[in-house]
Amino acid sequence: MPTRRTATVEFVRGSVRGSRRRALATLPSLFTLANMGCGFGAILVSIRGEHGLAAILIGLSVLFDIVDGAVARKVGAVTPFGLQFDSLADLVSFGLAPSLVAFTLFSEGRDEWDLLGWVVCFLWVACAAIRLARFNVTIDPTADKRYFTGLPSPGAAGVVLASVFAFGDQMQGRDRLWVLLVMAVPALLMVSNVRYRSFRSLVSPRSGKPYGPVAVAAVLVVAVAVAPVVTAIVLAYGYLSAPVLVPVLTPLARFVPASVKEALS
Template sequence: MILSTPRRVAFFLPNTFTALNMACGFASIIMSWKGDYYNASMILLLGAIFDSVDGRVARITGTQSAFGEQFDSLSDVISFGAAPAFLAYNFFLADFGRLGIVVAFIYLLCGALRLARFNANINKVSSDYFQGLPIPGAALGIIGYVLINLEFDSLTIAKPVAMLYVVFYASLMVSNVPFNSFKKSEWVRKRKRKVLFLIFLILALVVSYERIMVGLLTSIYVFGSLAYYIKNKSKFQDMFEWRNENEDDDTHEESDNI
């Protein structure tokens, strides 16, 4: 099938945003290697914006594809997996030697596992909730912690806390804790104007006080989700439990042999 020029542009556009996201991750690695931690953090925020745009552009233009999904995941491994791990290692973990390397790698590994699980279960998991913390959310947690340490130098003394912090966010990515996506939220649907005002207010605060607000907002989302999950654990008990198709086939074959 030969695509017309406008159609070719439509397919090219969302992948351009994905490539820009990957470029931000690569640039962040270079910047953190040079010790420019602030810009290394801020360019990852820009990458998160590009990441949020590519999928929406694909849906609007009707150009969603398996290629785009895989390209997006590969980009996310770099921008929200490798780049934050490298940033955390250089800023917090380098003094711990091999242990610091292991902790940074654990974050990267959990991020890659999170993306692989998402791709494998994309047709099984409800769009209302994420299974575990999405990798951009974990990256924002690392970025926010770096930024707040840049704002308050005294916090950098507690580097062992940073190690636990990185492991905590890594474990959330591979957990079964449900995190609200707000895609079909009834509360949001009924209060669109208030939500829009709240979004503009949050953006204004982030622009004005980015070193504090990024970490604060991420913590509110993460710990708010954890509190809601603990309070309503019975509601989510079987949300992410399903049988593997191969297991079903094996069970069926065994029953035929009996």
Template sequence: MDSSDSQRRKPHRGIYLLPNLLTTGAMFAGFYAIVAALAGRPQDAAMSVFVAGLLDGLDGRVARLTNTQSEFGVQYDSLSDMVSFGVAPALVLYVWSLSSLQRLGPLWGKVGFAAAFIYAACAALRLARFNTQVGVIDKRYFQGLASPAAAGLAMSFVWMMSANGFAGDDELVQSLAPGIAIAAGLLMVSRIRYFSFKAWPLSDRVPFVVIPLVVLIFVALYIDTPLVLFVIAALYVVSGPLFTLWGLRRRRGQRDAPPRQESPP
């Protein structure tokens, strides 16, 4: 074998800079969210998680566009997601609101701790399951709520309530925060299908109505960013169960339909 051929086939020891740099930025934003929450700045913490979501969405697309995908990048992205969309949202929710449940009694304090841990543990399980199925699943759909979407629901709730003058120990917040944390966690490990948007758009051309819709979304975000983000996150979370039920009903209808009879020639 020619020595030049062996040199070409020798695997590279380095890593691709650009996608992994974006992944590092996402992890930094998630770590900053934890620090901001501990410093008593819940809105800054929530915004940092959304910044992590933007960077997390970019690193995969950049890797695919530049053909710089690697197994190292996949594993590093998963660890970054655990920090930014698993540990960070759980700690933000706990520091901001769930820890204040201890004032209602020891049992409620345990409920707050359990809700935060359930979210973090389910995020870890979701990411582990995704890594084991990355080569066989349909890329058009997620099995279970993706961890960035779950973090978006939790952090938009924190941002929206804080921006409207609600503290984490308010009665309304205390009644909603555990449910949001537990529901987001359980949806992550569920078998409910969610549209992934990875295959969208299908071509370079999109219907004209998409452009005015995007303009309206930007205007709405300018008017009330946290409320609009929470509405978008809530609609996406609800879309999974509705889509799954519609698919089950459709398959059941096809199974129960009488077989078609061929007409005589």
């Protein structure tokens, strides 16, 4: 028969296991909160005119957004709450923050072009909100999990932050109207039916062998350290134009090693 001592021990063990499970379930939300915090910080510093710092904060938001999903799948803490919280954070970081960064760069005060800037930047926010809402309500068990329908909002935000790094000085003055294309094109692609690769396997490899993802991460770290602006432009605009580039480059796939294909599958 169980004694009072054994019952107490089992109670304590159960409490520890419960606390551990709760801690693991909370961990992804902490990364989501960091994502939102960086997006909010980007909004604040862009108002002060620190657009480079705002772009860096949006980049950190992208990183935290990738990590929170990977952590949630790793610890088995994918929940409806986490899904909704992640979307709200994404609307701040990849909806409001990029649009405000772009508008503060574009606007020179009250002139004849400001209304056009308002419209295009609101188009970005609206498309980001629609994209996130559609993602939340579209549940298709037969869909290919390797692809997103429409440009993901972090990828769209990446185009803005890369453009700020590379062309921030040219986003001001009378030649600044082209910045509206930087906003309008990714915004419309967010609500399109164009398929984009998710690359989820890079952060959550199904094979359990992370050698491919680790190698890719190492190459990216070196590239960012050596040529950060060029790397940002290549990654952001390369992903933006991937639906056009992939069919063109597909014949070259036969030269890619099988191990690399497995890591990206």
